Amino acid sequence: MDFSFSEEQQMLQSSVSKFVQKDYDFESRCGLVDSDNGFSKEHWQLFAELGWLMVPFTEEDGGLGGSAVDLMVVMEEFGKGMVIEPFLTTAVLAGGLIAASASEEQKLQLLGPLMEGKLQLAFAYSEPQSRFNLADISTTAELQGDNYLLNGHKAVVLNAEAADQLLVAVRTAGEQFDRDGISLFLVNTNTAGIAIQSYKTVDGFRAAEVRFDKVSVPAANLLGEAGKALPVIEKLIDRATLALCAEAVGAMEVTYKKTVEYTQTRKQFGVSISKFQALQHRMADMFIECEQARSILMMAAMQLDANQGIAPKAVSAAKSRIGKAARLIGQEAVQLHGGIGVTDELDVGHFFKRLTTVQFLFGSTDFHTQRFSRL
Template sequence: MDFSYSEEQRMLQSSVSKFIQQDYNFDRRCKIISSDTGFSKENWKLFAELGWLMVPFGKDDGGLGGSAVDLMVVMEEFGRGLVVEPFLASAVLSGGLIADSASEVQKRELLGMLMDGQLQLAFAFTEPHSRYNLSDIAMTAVRDEDSYVLNGHKAVVLNGEAADKLLIAVRTSGDQRDHEGITLLLVDPNTEGLQRHGYTTVDAHRAAEIKFNNVKVPIANRIGVEGAAFPIIEKAIDRATLALCAEAVGAMERIYKKTVEYTKTREQFGTPIGKFQVLQHRMVDMFTEYEQAHSILLMAALHLDINNGVAPKAVSAAKSRIGKAARFIGQEAIQLHGGIGVTEELDVSHFFKRLTTIQYLFGSTDYHTLRFSKS
């Protein structure tokens, strides 16, 4: 089987790679994450101008094709650069929900603005008690004439502070953990009764806690069919998980290569530590883990493309295996760098924090191992 990229995919990869090398070095990233927004609005506009925000969407929606392999190409490069702009939260996750469930009128309005860089979205689905159970939703939406009245609390909403619109998973019927009865609503964050508290996560990305106290949302803001959002959410989360795995693979490649270079210059007893056989073995193990992670990532992407975006077992296999590799490579990189490896001034510590966070986003390694075994 031919696993090589197409000419268009190679051009896309080259475009993102050049941006990372020329305009997104570590010092530039440090300035971006210390800003009030935590990301660069100029970079977001550039992503739109270069067509990268069109990558997750099919041609029928005005995108570039929307294949999982295309998405993988972009996210690997973003991983190598530790990009903090909310591409995953806004374009991949939230945009995917719109593309799969919104009406044609809603898609034309929302996706057009999103791909033009004029709109940012966030998907609020987790609650403090829900862990990784996507159906564990206690937040309620009760009909009141031509509106829904929302009450509840959403936690760790990626890009929740900066988003222009919020996609909210609410319960309109059924018990707290039922798959049926979950509905998607589009909410203006400036609506009365809605409170947002933004914060920086350990990996320098941004998230928010959002509370709803009798927030009124027009019924016209419903996305898709009432009570039938669970399978759509599950599909979108799996696609976002694939994108996250690709980011992890890109980050792992960069951190293990940086570690190899460091061992060539760091001397002990007058000899570069890279010449010590025991350390060579450890770096070979890092390389092996990276290659296995990259292979299973490609397998998962191909399964998603073959099966119209639905491949839960393949996605869980990738998340489980890549989570283990991320932990191993991150910890080995820190140990081989020694004390300097945990300092804020060295990018290795930032790669380690991001890889550690990725292990738990959209389901931990243990969760996806169990999900795979049950599939």
């Protein structure tokens, strides 16, 4: 079986890699993290001009193909620079939900501006009590005339502060844990009754608590069939999980390489610590974990492409394996760097924070291990 990238994928990889190396150094990223927006609008517009925002979408929707392997190529390179721009939340997750569930008219209104870099989105699905159960939704939407009234609380909504519109998973029927009765609505963030409390996460990204108090939304803003949104949500969360895993693989590669480089320059007892056999073994383990993670990532991406985007067992296998690798590589990198490894001045500590967050986003390592076992 041929695992090599196509010529187009190699060009895409080269394009993203050059951007990260030339325009996304560690100091620049730190500046963006501390800025008012939390990311660069200029970079976002560049993503649109280079066609990267079209990568997650099919040609029928105006994109470049939409394969999971293409998405993996982009996200792995983004991971090497800890790119802070909301590509995952806006283009992959929210954009993917629109492509999968919206009407043709809604797609025309939303996907074009998104791919042109003119529309920011966020997906509000998780609630304080729900943890990783996508069916645990207590936020409600009640039909009153031609509008729905939304009430509830969504937690850790990535990119909510910068979003122009929110995709909100709500319950229009049934009880809190029922799989049926979950619907998707498109809601403008400036609608009366919405309260957004934004904060910076431990890895430098932005998230928010979003509360809905009698928020009136036109019935025309419903995406897809009422009460039947959960299978679409599960499919797109799995796709986002794969993208996150690809980002983690890129971050792990840089982390272990920087650790090897540091041990070659750091001297103890008159020799570089890379000469110590015990440390050589630990760095060899880091390399092996990274390569195993890359292999299972490729397997999951190919499974998604071969099964019309539905491969939950493969995705959980990848998330479980990569989560364990992220923990080992991140912790070993910090320990082998010593005290400097946890300072804000060194990028290794920031890679460690991102790799730690990756272990819990879209389902923890333990959650996906158990899900794999069930499947």
